[in-house]
Amino acid sequence: MKLCIIGTGYVGLTTGACFAEVGHDVTCVDNDEAKVALLQAGGMPIYEPGLEELVHKNVAAGRLRFTTSIAEGVERSLVVFIAVPTPPLPDGSVDLSYIEKVAREIAGCMTSYKVVVDKSTVPVRTGEKVAETIRRYCRARVDFDVVSNPEFLREGYAVEDLMHPDRIVIGVQSPRPVPVMREIYEPFRAPIIVTDLNSAELIKHASNSFLALKISYINAISILCEATGANVQEVALGMGMDHRIGREFLQAGIGFGGSCFPKDLSAFIKIAEQLGYDFRLLKEVQRINAEQMDRFVKKITDTLWVLKDKTIGVLGLAFKQNTDDVRMSPAIELCRRLLKEGARLRVHDPKAMPKARAVLPEATYIEDMNDVAEGCDALVIATEWEIFKKLDLERARRVMTHPIMFDGRNLFDPREMERLGWIYKSVGR
Numbered sequence: 001m002k003l004c005i006i007g008t009g010y011v012g013l014t015t016g017a018c019f020a021e022v023g024h025d026v027t028c029v030d031n032d033e034a035k036v037a038l039l040q041a042g043g044m045p046i047y048e049p050g051l052e053e054l055v056h057k058n059v060a061a062g063r064l065r066f067t068t069s070i071a072e073g074v075e076r077s078l079v080v081f082i083a084v085p086t087p088p089l090p091d092g093s094v095d096l097s098y099i100e101k102v103a104r105e106i107a108g109c110m111t112s113y114k115v116v117v118d119k120s121t122v123p124v125r126t127g128e129k130v131a132e133t134i135r136r137y138c139r140a141r142v143d144f145d146v147v148s149n150p151e152f153l154r155e156g157y158a159v160e161d162l163m164h165p166d167r168i169v170i171g172v173q174s175p176r177p178v179p180v181m182r183e184i185y186e187p188f189r190a191p192i193i194v195t196d197l198n199s200a201e202l203i204k205h206a207s208n209s210f211l212a213l214k215i216s217y218i219n220a221i222s223i224l225c226e227a228t229g230a231n232v233q234e235v236a237l238g239m240g241m242d243h244r245i246g247r248e249f250l251q252a253g254i255g256f257g258g259s260c261f262p263k264d265l266s267a268f269i270k271i272a273e274q275l276g277y278d279f280r281l282l283k284e285v286q287r288i289n290a291e292q293m294d295r296f297v298k299k300i301t302d303t304l305w306v307l308k309d310k311t312i313g314v315l316g317l318a319f320k321q322n323t324d325d326v327r328m329s330p331a332i333e334l335c336r337r338l339l340k341e342g343a344r345l346r347v348h349d350p351k352a353m354p355k356a357r358a359v360l361p362e363a364t365y366i367e368d369m370n371d372v373a374e375g376c377d378a379l380v381i382a383t384e385w386e387i388f389k390k391l392d393l394e395r396a397r398r399v400m401t402h403p404i405m406f407d408g409r410n411l412f413d414p415r416e417m418e419r420l421g422w423i424y425k426s427v428g429r
């Protein structure tokens with residue numbers, strides 16, 4: 001099937017590569033000329049495990065190409081996916097100007113029937129507006145269908161999630177585009193849910209909000225664990241083994257971040273408000289998340305007392321492991337809070353240092369994670385990278401003024417850390 005994807009970012013690029021991998025003919029479009037030039041030259045604008053190989057393989061096979069021209073992509077394809085940003089506005093609602101602009105541009109160059117699929121995360125009723133816009137701006141007066149096909153991939157596992165999805169959601173206004181959508185997804189062998197446009201859009205916001213709720217729930221439980229000497233990881237395990245609850249998304253920590261959960265929560269609360277419902281449950285999820293960071297910073301200041309002129313080593317800058325993405329990263333937020341208190345920072349991340357430098361220029365960047373502790377008054381774990389479990393703890397202990405670790409991701413065993421001579425503080429244990 002000939003497919004076009006508009007917006008070659010985390011979602012567009014990984015989706016495009018996976019569609020090509022299963023045999024579709026894919027044209028990825030982006031209006032960022034530098035990004036397209038980089039991709040055409042064989043470079044990669046993002047780090048995502050397995051993606052580079054997939055892109056190179058499918059470009060070489062002639063199934064994947066990059067362009068800055070929407071007209072070229074639309075002309076060549078039957079199905080046009082929209083995967084452009086939907087960032088938050090200051091009041092929490094969604095900036096839909098990228099979607100609207102792309103919808104107009106697609107309409108302007110359509111000369112035959114197209115299926116226009118929204119993959120960006122959008123408020124309920126956006127698909128209806130996209131359809132109206134295309135109708136208004138399509139000079140050629142050709143037929144089209146608008147489909148909502150939300151994306152559920154996680155950064156850091158994007159290729160795996162796309163190749164083996166739990167489900168595919170297809171929201172339609174009529175049955176006409178359903179066979180085409182089924183054909184696109186048939187190679188992925190996943191359950192397909194066909195529903196109406198509004199339900200599909202709600203499924204996406206409701207899913208992300210529920211996952212955020214799960215994290216805030218376990219973070220709230222971590223407070224009770226700390227107050228009673230219980231262990232939040234064991235509580236989470238005991239809860240999660242009930243298959244109705246499930247074990248995932250029960251990792252207590254410094255709170256969730258990233259380019260999606262915070263913005264999607266705000267958006268969902270705003271949409272609910274516009275529809276006449278005060279979604280207080282989700283406001284509480286936001287409040288618990290903000291307080292979790294406050295509590296962690298307080299843990300550091302309670303122990304170190306004055307942070308001014310102290311040196312703190314921070315391991316982790318990405319918003320989670322396996323990615324170089326620092327958008328709305330709790331680790332970056334934590335660094336900013338420590339800098340504000342007057343601390344000096346020695347920081348390291350396996351992949352996110354180039355992107356972090358742009359938003360956190362005040363820190364000293366250390367190439368080797370084992371060199372971070374040198375001269376530090378404390379070490380902080382801010383991102384759940386598996387590799388940090390291999391930190392040379394004995395060497396770190398020797399080169400620090402005092403071996404204190406604040407583990408915001410519960411990577412180490414508290415008893416073992418104490419045995420090794422550390423003052424060790426984690427979350428909910």
Ligand SMILES: NC(=O)C1=CN([C@@H]2O[C@H](COP(=O)(O)OP(=O)(O)OC[C@H]3O[C@@H](n4cnc5c(N)ncnc54)[C@H](O)[C@@H]3O)[C@@H](O)[C@H]2O)C=CC1
Pocket residue numbers: 006007008009010011012029030031032035083084085086098101102119120121122151152153154155259260
């Ligand atoms: N990042 C993620 O893990 C996930 C993101 N989403 C949603 O997918 C959407 C896209 O997110 P990301 O891929 O993270 O964003 P991104 O910022 O990484 O990529 C978006 C791309 O669209 C391009 N673009 C903007 N306007 C354009 C235009 N007029 N014409 C052509 N290209 C244009 C940008 O240059 C950029 O390369 C958002 O709605 C997001 O909420 C959904 C699931 C997962």
Ligand SMILES: O=C(O)[C@H]1O[C@H](OP(=O)(O)OP(=O)(O)OC[C@H]2O[C@@H](n3ccc(=O)[nH]c3=O)[C@H](O)[C@@H]2O)[C@H](O)[C@@H](O)[C@@H]1O
Pocket residue numbers: 121151152153154155156208211215248249250251252253254255256257258259260261319320321330
């Ligand atoms: O809509 C989106 O963009 C995506 O948002 C999330 O994916 P992502 O933001 O890539 O990352 P997650 O793995 O969900 O982690 C988000 C944040 O929650 C934190 N987290 C996650 C899980 C957990 O148990 N505890 C916890 O604190 C992570 O550290 C991270 O800061 C969802 O998991 C995806 O299904 C969705 O497609």
